[in-house]
Amino acid sequence: MTLTAIIFAGILTYFTRMTMIALISRDMLGDKIKAVLEYVPSAVFPAIIFPGIFINDFGTFIEMNDPKIFGALVAVIVGYFSKNIIATISAGLVSYWFLIFVVFN
């Protein structure tokens, strides 16, 4: 029963991946739409970033002094200047750990 649901979820997910790549040809998208599509990364990823920072595991907003906000700010600054993915992730995690294990402990 669960396996059937997993298979349906898998087929549905595959269709979200395949539809635009395999069934849409370039000519079907006008220049205006292509210009808007330039913004896709900026328009999609904050929907993963913001809830990941500001909403906790119980689905409620975090406090304004939550260590995650600080960690994310450090990651933005380090990422902006270093242009390095590993440095960005590590800086965010380390500053977050510093706050939860050293400062708030």
Add this chain to the structure above:
Amino acid sequence: MLSKKQLFTRGMLDISPHMLSVIPFGIICGAIGVELGFHPYLVYAMSFIIFGGASQIVFLQLLSGGASSLVAVASVGIINSRHLLYGAVLSEYLEKLSFIKKLLISYVVVDQGFAESNKFFKKNRNEEFLHYHLIGTGCTMWVCWQIATLSGIVLGSFVPEELGLKFAIPLTFIAIVVQDLKKLDHVIVMITCGLSSLLFFDAPFKSYIIISPIIALFVAALLLRLKK
């Protein structure tokens, strides 16, 4: 002109830093599935059949919380509908491929792979075998995701929960978009999306994940009109 092998390797290298967040997250996903009481084979089957990070956790959490299969399947579909946008962007670079190749390559399109390959595609439009970069990012992600979720399933949550490693996921996406903070129009689009996602967080079926990008793209269209 780069060879197929060079492009594949470049794709692997471009996505590998993201494994710093993907691997712990995969371990957590696998471990949560077993903790929620699902058969280990089913939990692993999801990594192979769905192959979609957060949507796998949501699926199991909904089912274990008593939701119907229909609700769980619909939620996975809605969470993963953002791939439609990735596909629309990538289709321009993949149009020369045969239909079969398009069908095969689609299976490995993931968030981080799309992001890194799209950056590469924009700078190297004229390469003949561009799609090998996407295969490189996608396959790297696929292998790491299978190994990570499997280890979480077999070994349990050996990543200490106190470390809060789920926080690495927003950080990995910060690393992807942070350079676009130089452009005011992108900053406006990002803030629109981020605030919308918080505003619509409680919308049914986790639909905030596709509602907020649509709102943000409307704002992007308005900005383009203002620029002219």
